[in-house]
Amino acid sequence: MTSELSLIDKAKFISAKRASQYVESGMKVGLGTGSTAAWLVKCLGERVRDEGLQIKGVPTSTRTAELAREVGIEVITLDQARWLDLTIDGADEFDSDLNLIKGGGGALLQEKIVATASDQMIVIADAGKEVGTLGAFPLPIEVIPFGLQTTKALVEETLVSMDVLGRDTTLRMNGDAPFVTDEGNHILDLHLKRIGDARQLALVINQMPGVVENGLFIDICDRVIIGFGDGRVEIRDLSEGRVATERFDFADTDNLFADLVD
Numbered sequence: 454m455t456s457e458l459s460l461i462d463k464a465k466f467i468s469a470k471r472a473s474q475y476v477e478s479g480m481k482v483g484l485g486t487g488s489t490a491a492w493l494v495k496c497l498g499e500r501v502r503d504e505g506l507q508i509k510g511v512p513t514s515t516r517t518a519e520l521a522r523e524v525g526i527e528v529i530t531l532d533q534a535r536w537l538d539l540t541i542d543g544a545d546e547f548d549s550d551l552n553l554i555k556g557g558g559g560a561l562l563q564e565k566i567v568a569t570a571s572d573q574m575i576v577i578a579d580a581g582k583e584v585g586t587l588g589a590f591p592l593p594i595e596v597i598p599f600g601l602q603t604t605k606a607l608v609e610e611t612l613v614s615m616d617v618l619g620r621d622t623t624l625r626m627n628g629d630a631p632f633v634t635d636e637g638n639h640i641l642d643l644h645l646k647r648i649g650d651a652r653q654l655a656l657v658i659n660q661m662p663g664v665v666e667n668g669l670f671i672d673i674c675d676r677v678i679i680g681f682g683d684g685r686v687e688i689r690d691l692s693e694g695r696v697a698t699e700r701f702d703f704a705d706t707d708n709l710f711a712d713l714v715d
């Protein structure tokens with residue numbers, strides 16, 4: 454079945470599959486949002502079903518909550534969990550310090566709250582997400598509906614004094630209407646092209662009254678698991694300063710995951 458997947462989906466799948474091995478019975482686990490995180494949820498559902506893995510999952514979006522329940526993972530709220538052992542999530546970009554841009558799927562607010570409330574955060578990604586400098590992917594920021602155009606203008610004005618290459622901002626749309634997040638807010642995508650000082654930008658953006666949160670995840674991620682379409686998996690661990698490469702055998706998964714691809 455995995456032979457029917459595109460190379461990029463294979464890469465996403467094996468990074469998720471490898472990350473699922475870090476999850477142990479008894480853990481409270483933050484479940485990310487997006488296509489890579491969806492693989493993770495399916496892999497964990499497999500382990501719940503086949504191995505009796507006992508975990509409680511805290512989803513970062515309604516989409517992920519639905520999928521988690523569907524595959525048999527017990528879902529609890531972050532307030533019920535209070536603190537998590539591990540969060541596993543995708544990313545839109547990561548750099549060599551494992552700083553991230555997230556929010557391509559519009560779930561950055563819950564994702565950041567959940568990841569920050571975890572002992573560890575593991576990012577799962579295909580190799581195309583790695584960048585030398587963050588910013589080619591438009592930076593999402595979550596803004597409240599009240600005074601949206603004023604907040605947008607304030608953000609644009611502030612960007613003039615920031616170390617970025619582009620300054621266009623666009624309101625994310627869902628068809629003809631502005632995209633609405635799970636928290637009832639909107640998303641501005643900042644087309645910055647290159648972010649010279651991500652740490653400073655993250656702090657400055659969050660100072661603005663109409664901004665709820667930005668998609669820069671600075672010093673939050675501990676480990677990135679990178680999948681490649683040819684079956685290689687690279688594990689980069691920030692605290693251990695280590696890179697490990699493994700090879701994943703797709704042949705082993707054909708029966709195992711036949712029911713996971715739909």
Ligand code: 5RP
Binds near residue numbers: 558
């Ligand atoms: C959602 C996110 C996702 O993790 C990010 O967009 C990556 O998605 P995908 O795994 O589909 O490429 O931040 O808000």
